[in-house]
Amino acid sequence: MDKPLTADIRPDRRPLSLKEYRATGGYRGLEKALKNLTPDQVIAEVKASNLRGRGGAGFPAGLKWSFMPRGEDAPQPRYLVCNADEMEPGTFKDRLLMEGNPHQLIEGMAVTAYALGAKIAFIFLRAEYSTAARNIEKALHEAYDSGYLGSNVLGSEFGLELYLHTSAGRYICGEETALINSLEGKRANPRAKPPFPQVSGLFGQPTVVNNCETLCNISHIIDKGADWFKGLGRGEDSGTKIFGATGNVKRTGLWELPMGTPIREIFEDCAGGMEEGYQMRGFLPGGASTDFLLPEHLDLAFDYDVIGKAGSRMGTGSLIILDNKTCPVAMVKNLTHFFAQESCGWCTPCRDGLPWAEQLLDKIEQGKGTMEDLETLAWQCTFMGPGNTFCALAPGAAEPIQSALRYFREDFERHIHEGQCPWH
Amino acid sequence: MSASSVQTLHVNELSTEERREIEAECAHYPQRRAAAIEGLKVVQKYRGWVSDSSIEALARFLQMPAGELEGVATFYNLIFRQPVGKHVIMLCDSVCCWIKGSDKMRQHLTHTLGIQPGETTPDGLITLLPIVCLGDCDRAPTLMIDDQQHGNLTTEKVDELIAAIQNTSSAKKNPPKSKETKHD
Ligand SMILES: Cc1cc2nc3c(=O)[nH]c(=O)nc-3n(C[C@H](O)[C@H](O)[C@H](O)COP(=O)(O)O)c2cc1C
Ligand code: SF4
Ligand code: FES
Numbered sequence: 001m002d003k004p005l006t007a008d009i010r011p012d013r014r015p016l017s018l019k020e021y022r023a024t025g026g027y028r029g030l031e032k033a034l035k036n037l038t039p040d041q042v043i044a045e046v047k048a049s050n051l052r053g054r055g056g057a058g059f060p061a062g063l064k065w066s067f068m069p070r071g072e073d074a075p076q077p078r079y080l081v082c083n084a085d086e087m088e089p090g091t092f093k094d095r096l097l098m099e100g101n102p103h104q105l106i107e108g109m110a111v112t113a114y115a116l117g118a119k120i121a122f123i124f125l126r127a128e129y130s131t132a133a134r135n136i137e138k139a140l141h142e143a144y145d146s147g148y149l150g151s152n153v154l155g156s157e158f159g160l161e162l163y164l165h166t167s168a169g170r171y172i173c174g175e176e177t178a179l180i181n182s183l184e185g186k187r188a189n190p191r192a193k194p195p196f197p198q199v200s201g202l203f204g205q206p207t208v209v210n211n212c213e214t215l216c217n218i219s220h221i222i223d224k225g226a227d228w229f230k231g232l233g234r235g236e237d238s239g240t241k242i243f244g245a246t247g248n249v250k251r252t253g254l255w256e257l258p259m260g261t262p263i264r265e266i267f268e269d270c271a272g273g274m275e276e277g278y279q280m281r282g283f284l285p286g287g288a289s290t291d292f293l294l295p296e297h298l299d300l301a302f303d304y305d306v307i308g309k310a311g312s313r314m315g316t317g318s319l320i321i322l323d324n325k326t327c328p329v330a331m332v333k334n335l336t337h338f339f340a341q342e343s344c345g346w347c348t349p350c351r352d353g354l355p356w357a358e359q360l361l362d363k364i365e366q367g368k369g370t371m372e373d374l375e376t377l378a379w380q381c382t383f384m385g386p387g388n389t390f391c392a393l394a395p396g397a398a399e400p401i402q403s404a405l406r407y408f409r410e411d412f413e414r415h416i417h418e419g420q421c422p423w424h
Numbered sequence: 425m426s427a428s429s430v431q432t433l434h435v436n437e438l439s440t441e442e443r444r445e446i447e448a449e450c451a452h453y454p455q456r457r458a459a460a461i462e463g464l465k466v467v468q469k470y471r472g473w474v475s476d477s478s479i480e481a482l483a484r485f486l487q488m489p490a491g492e493l494e495g496v497a498t499f500y501n502l503i504f505r506q507p508v509g510k511h512v513i514m515l516c517d518s519v520c521c522w523i524k525g526s527d528k529m530r531q532h533l534t535h536t537l538g539i540q541p542g543e544t545t546p547d548g549l550i551t552l553l554p555i556v557c558l559g560d561c562d563r564a565p566t567l568m569i570d571d572q573q574h575g576n577l578t579t580e581k582v583d584e585l586i587a588a589i590q591n592t593s594s595a596k597k598n599p600p601k602s603k604e605t606k607h608d
Binding site: 086087088089090091092095122126127128129130161163165166167168169170171182183184185186187188203244246247248252253254288318320321322323326331334335337338341342 | 452453454455457458459460461462464465486495496499500501502503517518519520522523524555556557558559560561562563564568571572573
């Protein structure tokens with residue numbers, strides 16, 4: 001099975017040096033783009049590959065790039081930013097890519113910057129990934145020294161300065177317009193859209209923000225072609241995806257598999273099913289801000305639209321598994337605490353709604369809740385839903401709450417009727 | 425609050441190293457103030473935390489209003505606006521670690537260190553803080569000591585980590601050699 005993103009990553013994640021990366025076919029995609037393809041041809045190839053953004057929303061990458069003004073008259077500088085903030089609880093895939101093979105990301109960014117006509121690019125890395133930071137810095141030095149970055153990349157007209165920015169810790173920095181503010185040295189409040197970053201982003205200039213995993217795919221698509229990439233998927237979606245599993249499963253971890261792989265294969269074959277003595281009750285399919293799904297959904301294909309139709313989101317593709325020994329109310333309280341704490345405080349439904357929801361969940365979990373509290377909680381979820389806030393943090397935070405109310409209603413009611421947490 | 429407001433130390437100049445490192449970051453951006461976060465991190469690297477006078481000095485260096493820099497400094501979880509211990513233990517309290525027993529680790533830490541989250545041991549050695557998901561969820565429960573992550577925690581492993589901190593700090597007292605050199 002083809003695993004373009006991780007096949008060359010060592011089990012201990014010791015990063016590939018430039019020489020080792022080249023020996024695996026590294027920088028072939030960049031050479032091909034610069035020698036044989038125009039920027040428009042690169043964009044056309046990525047569009048044809050149907051690569052969808054791996055940051056959570058699944059927006060087609062080539063389409064996003066095509067919104068950036070290009071050509072002689074377009075404004076300069078234009079920027080490319082890699083979103084490597086990765087602070088969604090339960091998500092740890094970009095870390096593997098950056099620790100194990102930083103040149104793959106650098107090459108993907110160089111090809112992307114060439115396509116966009118961007119001469120300056122940033123990697124926005126979360127603060128806690130110190131090993132990734134060290135490995136990226138080293139790879140950047142190697143790439144500059146060997147002419148893969150700098151004023152004339154591989155002797156061509158194209159020049160690229162690529163900088164590493166390490167953050168100071170705040171989940172909202174992962175939202176792309178908040179990230180742009182943070183990169184400008186400001187508080188990371190999201191910006192109103194439109195204008196979209198592709199038109200007016202970093203320092204008011206055209207900017208594309210893509211997720212780290214999205215960018216790591218680019219050189220492979222250019223090297224091997226859109227058809228090859230489409231052929232990797234098992235269902236509707238193209239390529240592979242790094243899936244994960246956490247919770248009380250036999251083996252937690254990450255696995256690169258074709259898009260469209262049935263969730264059951266990840267849960268049973270990769271993660272080995274539940275640990276002795278535990279049963280699965282449900283799972284969040286793609287990080288903390290996705291709706292719960294149930295064991296009956298395990299045979300669904302992990303594709304954006306399939307998961308969407310089942311009432312949840314692919315998100316980041318990392319399963320967080322709820323077992324029978326864990327209280328669903330307490331789990332949702334933990335998730336809500338995270339979102340309440342990390343809200344940037346800009347909009348009322350988020351700033352006020354999330355702490356309120358957390359208090360209600362706390363009250364219910366302690367056995368002091370009432371049936372009206374359940375109604376209030378459900379109402380809170382609509383209040384925080386899409387369209388009422390500046391960014392998707394609050395709607396994302398509402399997803400596990402609303403789905404838990406739907407699927408684990410009995411457990412909520414037991415807390416209320418028994419006056420205590422049945423799991424305590 | 426009250427005790428520290430009495431403090432009138434005038435450390436309101438950046439050191440040569442700090443200036444050099446922050447200046448290098450400024451070069452990446454069209455505006456000096458864009459290096460605010462890097463600047464705060466550099467100051468914190470050398471001083472352990474970011475005081476009011478450090479804010480003033482850095483704001484002057486970046487040619488931005490101190491009030492605005494203050495707003496930036498307080499926004500980010502890992503910029504410390506109060507003194508912290510020599511080492512900071514940050515225990516992940518997000519969902520995967522919670523499922524795998526981070527509450528038990530917190531109880532063990534608070535009991536062993538004799539402090540609550542947000543506090544520093546009386547000898548000034550260790551500050552304990554909660555932190556959000558460290559992106560190390562497959563090794564839950566996890567924590568971070570300074571910039572080093574440790575996963576698959578058990579109470580025994582937590583004891584070993586604390587002992588290691590206590591040993592290195594008492595070992596350092598003997599040879600008053602040069603301070604550990606930080607690489608960037
Ligand atoms: C609250 C919030 C946090 C986010 N965090 C991240 C993140 O850590 N990494 C990421 O790539 N995208 C994150 N996103 C999505 C980004 O806004 C953006 O859609 C993404 O970086 C685009 O990249 P892609 O098109 O390649 O997927 C977040 C969105 C929201 C609303
Ligand atoms: S939804 Fe929340 S995080 Fe997003 S802008 Fe509004 S207050 Fe900030
Ligand atoms: S939830 Fe603790 S490291 Fe991710």
